[in-house]
Amino acid sequence: xxxxxxxxxAEAIANFFIEKAKEDKGVVMTHLKLQKxxxxxxxxxxxxxxxxxxxxxxQAWRYGPVIKSLYHALKHYGPDPIKKxxxxxAVNSEDNIARVPAEDTEILELLEAVWEAxxxxxxxxxxxxxxxxxxxxxxxxxxxxxxxxxxxxxxQRYYEKLAEENKNKKKxxx
Numbered sequence: 001x002x003x004x005x006x007x008x009x010a011e012a013i014a015n016f017f018i019e020k021a022k023e024d025k026g027v028v029m030t031h032l033k034l035q036k037x038x039x040x041x042x043x044x045x046x047x048x049x050x051x052x053x054x055x056x057x058x059q060a061w062r063y064g065p066v067i068k069s070l071y072h073a074l075k076h077y078g079p080d081p082i083k084k085x086x087x088x089x090a091v092n093s094e095d096n097i098a099r100v101p102a103e104d105t106e107i108l109e110l111l112e113a114v115w116e117a118x119x120x121x122x123x124x125x126x127x128x129x130x131x132x133x134x135x136x137x138x139x140x141x142x143x144x145x146x147x148x149x150x151x152x153x154x155x156q157r158y159y160e161k162l163a164e165e166n167k168n169k170k171k172x173x174x
Contacts, residue, residue: 007055008098008107009055013041013042014070014074015097016100016115017034017111021082027119029081030077031075031077031078031079032126035065035066036126036127036130037118038054039065040126043158044159045110046159049110053110056068056069058155060141060148061141063127064131065130073086086098135158136154
């Protein structure tokens with residue numbers, strides 16, 4: 001299977017993180033944490049690989065970037081832990097679970113790196129990271145204006161800048 005040009009369904013990325021949380025005992029996956037991890041992974045994909053990870057635009061909601069399809073698929077959990085992958089009726093697989101195919105090593109390596117970097121973060125820390133003054137969310141969020149799409153170009157430039165800063169820090173430390 002080739003990577004879809006516009007990215008994967010957000011549920012496929014979310015399911016990767018749900019499975020990782022099940023494997024790593026002690027990591028609690030909540031709806032809020034899953035939203036932020038999926039958004040951050042999308043940002044890093046745009047910043048490093050110059051193509052979208054997910055096939056929908058994140059939106060600027062009051063509490064940060066939200067992927068609307070994930071919100072509707074997971075809102076029934078409230079603050080409770082998510083323990084099983086998101087099933088989709090239209091997915092072409094035996095168990096109707098959207099997944100990133102094993103052949104897409106570029107994306108799976110990116111998702112592994114995001115997981116390792118952020119798995120220990122509490123949801124509140126991820127919210128704080130996505131709410132900083134110069135973040136894509138902060139640039140487009142307007143109180144009282146619901147569901148404003150966050151343009152992938154804004155997200156890409158932000159994560160390209162983060163990647164450059166990380167590269168410079170590594171050079172300085174060497």
